[in-house]
Amino acid sequence: MKALEVKNLVKNYKEVQAVKNVSFEISEKEIFAVVGPNGAGKSTILKIVATILSPTSGEVFIENENIAKNSDKARKMISYLPEEAGAYKNLSGNDYLKFMAAIYTDYKSKQKEYLAFAQEISGLKNRLKDKIKTYSKGMVRKLLLARTVMSRPKLAILDEPTSGLDVINAFEIRNIIKKLAREGMAVLLSSHNMLEIEFLSDRVALIDKGEIKAIGTPQELKTQNHAQNLEEVFIKIAL
Amino acid sequence: MNKFLILLKKEIKELITIQLVLPLIIMVLLFSFIGNIMSKETAKMFAPQPIFILNQDTQEAGNKISEILKTANFKPEILEASSVDEALTTLKEKNNPSLLVIPLNFGKNMNNFKSQQLLVYKIMKNFSIMSNAKYSAPDKAMVVINTYYSNEWIQKKKTSIEPEILKNPIKSNEFVIIGDKQANIPLSAVLGYIQKQTTFIPIILFIVIIIAAQMVAMAVASEKENKTFEILLSSPINRKTIIFAKLLAAGLVALLFAGVYMIGMNYYMKGITGGSISNSDGLESVFQSLGIVITPLSYILLGLSLFMGILVALAMAMILGIMADSIKSVQAVITPLMILVLLPYLLVLFLDINSLSPLIKYIIYAIPFSHPFLASQGVFLGEYVPIIYGIIYQFIIFMVFVLIATKIFSSDKIITLKINFSRKRQ
Numbered sequence: 108m109k110a111l112e113v114k115n116l117v118k119n120y121k122e123v124q125a126v127k128n129v130s131f132e133i134s135e136k137e138i139f140a141v142v143g144p145n146g147a148g149k150s151t152i153l154k155i156v157a158t159i160l161s162p163t164s165g166e167v168f169i170e171n172e173n174i175a176k177n178s179d180k181a182r183k184m185i186s187y188l189p190e191e192a193g194a195y196k197n198l199s200g201n202d203y204l205k206f207m208a209a210i211y212t213d214y215k216s217k218q219k220e221y222l223a224f225a226q227e228i229s230g231l232k233n234r235l236k237d238k239i240k241t242y243s244k245g246m247v248r249k250l251l252l253a254r255t256v257m258s259r260p261k262l263a264i265l266d267e268p269t270s271g272l273d274v275i276n277a278f279e280i281r282n283i284i285k286k287l288a289r290e291g292m293a294v295l296l297s298s299h300n301m302l303e304i305e306f307l308s309d310r311v312a313l314i315d316k317g318e319i320k321a322i323g324t325p326q327e328l329k330t331q332n333h334a335q336n337l338e339e340v341f342i343k344i345a346l
Numbered sequence: 347m348n349k350f351l352i353l354l355k356k357e358i359k360e361l362i363t364i365q366l367v368l369p370l371i372i373m374v375l376l377f378s379f380i381g382n383i384m385s386k387e388t389a390k391m392f393a394p395q396p397i398f399i400l401n402q403d404t405q406e407a408g409n410k411i412s413e414i415l416k417t418a419n420f421k422p423e424i425l426e427a428s429s430v431d432e433a434l435t436t437l438k439e440k441n442n443p444s445l446l447v448i449p450l451n452f453g454k455n456m457n458n459f460k461s462q463q464l465l466v467y468k469i470m471k472n473f474s475i476m477s478n479a480k481y482s483a484p485d486k487a488m489v490v491i492n493t494y495y496s497n498e499w500i501q502k503k504k505t506s507i508e509p510e511i512l513k514n515p516i517k518s519n520e521f522v523i524i525g526d527k528q529a530n531i532p533l534s535a536v537l538g539y540i541q542k543q544t545t546f547i548p549i550i551l552f553i554v555i556i557i558a559a560q561m562v563a564m565a566v567a568s569e570k571e572n573k574t575f576e577i578l579l580s581s582p583i584n585r586k587t588i589i590f591a592k593l594l595a596a597g598l599v600a601l602l603f604a605g606v607y608m609i610g611m612n613y614y615m616k617g618i619t620g621g622s623i624s625n626s627d628g629l630e631s632v633f634q635s636l637g638i639v640i641t642p643l644s645y646i647l648l649g650l651s652l653f654m655g656i657l658v659a660l661a662m663a664m665i666l667g668i669m670a671d672s673i674k675s676v677q678a679v680i681t682p683l684m685i686l687v688l689l690p691y692l693l694v695l696f697l698d699i700n701s702l703s704p705l706i707k708y709i710i711y712a713i714p715f716s717h718p719f720l721a722s723q724g725v726f727l728g729e730y731v732p733i734i735y736g737i738i739y740q741f742i743i744f745m746v747f748v749l750i751a752t753k754i755f756s757s758d759k760i761i762t763l764k765i766n767f768s769r770k771r772q
Contacts, residue, residue: 120762157576160761161757183582193573
């Protein structure tokens with residue numbers, strides 16, 4: 108079953124065409140990466156799928172549900188981690204996770220389940236009792252990732268999930284994403300870290316100036332472009 | 347020293363931002379606008395004041411009083427009426443605030459050097475500072491008439507008269523009329539009582555509305571600044587729920603602030619008056635006969651008007667908060683709202699709105715925040731119908747702004763709409 112289907116997506120900001128007729132699909136358990144230079148339109152695509160922005164034209168379906176027609180239903184199936192995201196600083200980590208769990212489900216038992224899962228994923232242990240304003244950038248990012256996946260969404264939309272994290276924390280988070288994807292969660296991912304993309308992604312779309320220039324598995328892209336790694340592919344296509 | 351100057355220059359540059367300068371410029375423009383209106387009203391006060399006279403004595407006595415007043419730059423007008431009630435009805439129709447009644451035998455008794463009494467009726471329609479000055483015209487006229495007769499008696503060397511009577515041969519017997527009620531009491535006593543009761547109401551209204559507006563604008567701006575907004579918007583919560591939760595939270599906190607301010611103001615007023623703010627020097631029954639006691643209905647209407655004012659401010663501030671990309675810029679974006687609150691606050695405090703030109707009057711009525719200020723005076727005058735219309739109008743405006751906010755929250759504008767206060771760099 109398709110977790111996400113993007114059809115002929117166009118997004119204009121006044122005269123600027125940020126996304127030009129983009130189409131792709133993501134299956135269950137699949138990690139799909141959108142890669143491109145700054146200003147290529149990656150974050151705009153992610154924001155449209157996350158129902159924050161509306162497309163100028165084109166359609167987006169999450170599990171066959173058109174998000175333009177039923178965004179409230181679509182939001183129950185997705186979870187979005189923006190590139191630059193924060194949490195409510197005056198809440199403790201636990202209170203923040205409880206608050207988000209209560210937003211995703213009305214059932215107390217489910218809320219407890221989500222909370223326990225997020226606590227485990229975050230790895231913050233006793234620090235979850237502390238206010239978020241005392242957290243380091245890496246701790247906030249881990250908390251937010253835990254928040255993103257706590258409800259085991261059908262589709263996780265992750266914009267630079269390991270941005271600002273040290274090597275060990277980034278490694279842990281990548282493993283968590285991969286594990287959850289194998290358990291059934293589809294992932295729409297954007298990152299500038301080509302090693303991360305290569306490690307995580309089942310398929311990759313290379314985007315430049317709002318258009319998909321190439322799409323395929325990392326291996327297919329490397330073969331097609333006679334490249335050693337995705338970084339080389341990216342440079343060849345972007346230049 | 348050089349480093350100090352470099353640092354000083356940098357600090358000043360950091361402090362003088364467009365967020366700081368813009369509200370200042372707007373405030374200057376606002377105060378010059380209010381000053382312009384006030385100067386016109388002040389000019390009216392310095393113009394020859396009309397004094398309406400009901401003469402129950404001989405024509406000669408009436409003419410003499412008229413002539414005395416004309417020499418002091420008054421515009422006396424003798425009314426053709428058979429009774430005080432008829433004269434007052436005429437005055438109410440003409441929207442004139444006071445009447446001087448010359449009683450029978452006034453002229454004859456004055457000629458016989460007998461101390462006399464003139465009746466002064468003041469029709470109260472407003473408690474603003476400038477309108478108080480308007481009510482003082484008969485008092486000034488009394489001083490002029492007294493001075494005239496005092497001088498006349500001294501010139502005629504009537505030394506047998508008591509000095510106090512010689513200085514003020516005519517006493518004034520003052521009546522205050524509010525609506526269809528009347529009491530034999532000096533206007534200053536009524537005004538003192540009302541001001542004791544109402545001085546703090548507009549101040550609290552002003553503070554609460556501004557605080558509520560700032561709170562909700564900051565609630566939206568801080569979501570943007572702290573980068574929590576996109577997560578909230580992509581969560582399974584209806585956008586209307588987000589709006590109403592923010593509005594209600596800010597409204598409740600603002601009401602809490604109002605309560606705390608009222609307690610503080612109560613102590614402050616007690617300190618000034620040396621006792622209870624409702625202290626009325628044993629004149630409660632007179633004030634009750636004038637209908638200037640706040641009833642439960644008055645409290646309900648005033649509370650509703652204030653609550654609706656807060657709601658309108660919240661809805662407007664929420665839209666303005668969307669335009670702010672940081673907490674620092676909140677002050678600048680809510681400046682238009684502050685003007686809309688400050689303008690009626692100052693105008694209602696100083697002026698009788700009904701005396702203004704129709705254009706300005708309707709502009710003030712169109713501002714939804716004028717109505718709580720007007721209601722704070724209207725409840726004392728028993729003018730409930732305009733207060734109810736005001737509440738209905740505020741509710742309509744609130745719904746319009748909520749619809750606009752909902753529209754913005756449901757569109758890209760929630761992310762893209764902002765006023766860029768940053769300087770353009772090369």
